[in-house]
Amino acid sequence: MAVRKIVTIGNPILRQKASPVGKITKAEKQIIDDMFETMGVNEGVGLAAPQIGIPKRIIVAQWEGEKYAIVNPKIEWRSDEMVIGTEGCLSIPGVQANVNRHLKIRVRGVDGEGKTVILEPEGWLARIFQHEIDHLDGILIIDRSDELFWIVTEEDESGRERTRLVPTTKSAIIAAFQKHKAPARR
Ligand code: ZN
Numbered sequence: 001m002a003v004r005k006i007v008t009i010g011n012p013i014l015r016q017k018a019s020p021v022g023k024i025t026k027a028e029k030q031i032i033d034d035m036f037e038t039m040g041v042n043e044g045v046g047l048a049a050p051q052i053g054i055p056k057r058i059i060v061a062q063w064e065g066e067k068y069a070i071v072n073p074k075i076e077w078r079s080d081e082m083v084i085g086t087e088g089c090l091s092i093p094g095v096q097a098n099v100n101r102h103l104k105i106r107v108r109g110v111d112g113e114g115k116t117v118i119l120e121p122e123g124w125l126a127r128i129f130q131h132e133i134d135h136l137d138g139i140l141i142i143d144r145s146d147e148l149f150w151i152v153t154e155e156d157e158s159g160r161e162r163t164r165l166v167p168t169t170k171s172a173i174i175a176a177f178q179k180h181k182a183p184a185r186r
Contacts, residue, residue: 001033003041004052009092010177011053015138018048018055021071024114028058032069032112035060044090046128048135051091059132063125070117073109073133078102085127087141088151095173096165098147101127142170 007013021028031054039047039060049058061068081103088096104122107129111117121129131141142148149165156162 001037004034004038006038006042006051006090007053008177009140009142009174013050013053013055014091014135014140016050016055017138018050018057018136020057024071024110024112028056028071029112031056031058032060032071036062036067036069039090042090045124046132047090048132050135050138057136059129059136061125061128061132063128068119069112070107070109070119070129071111071114073107073129073136075105075130075133076108077106079104083123083127085124087127087131089131089141091135092140092142092173092177094151095142095168096149096151097141097145099127099131099141099145101130105129107133142173148173 031049035047035049035052035058038052039045039062045063046059046061049056057072059070059073079102082100083103084098084100086096087099103126104120105126107119107121109117119129134140134144148168148170150168152164152166154162154164
């Protein structure tokens with residue numbers, strides 16, 4: 001197993017549609033293992049393969065002690081009921097978004113052994129799956145929300161760290177990461 005580098009916004013792979021996986025071989029099992037390890041180290045609850053630079057339809061999630069790996073996940077059904085929740089994304093560090101998601105969904109795919117899995121998650125797990133499956137289609141939380149914030153950590157007079165949310169916009173976030181990444185010019 002290996003911890004992989006997480007790619008951040010500005011990398012075009014995050015905007016591509018990921019390819020379906022054919023047969024699950026040793027290579028895919030290795031990717032899944034690495035995704036679990038990378039998610040764990042970064043204290044994430046979900047991760048999609050494009051986030052480690054692999055444009056394949058594979059997601060992992062970890063919620064309430066359960067681990068999930070789904071290859072070629074498809075949302076077959078969505079509840080009419082929606083719910084707003086606050087999300088972050090390992091590929092957009094320092095940003096928080098209020099995102100409207102379906103409360104309940106049905107997901108079909110195959111697990112790391114190639115066996116069919118059908119799940120009907122609700123609430124946060126349903127949210128995690130919707131977020132990760134969006135990654136497979138090149139969609140990010142900044143596309144799904146008008147309530148975006150920078151998470152700013154500051155020290156107050158007594159030296160205590162405080163977190164403050166500063167409202168921002170999609171274009172400001174894209175510009176900030178672009179700037180950060182821009183190669184030095186001569
Ligand atoms: Zn994400």
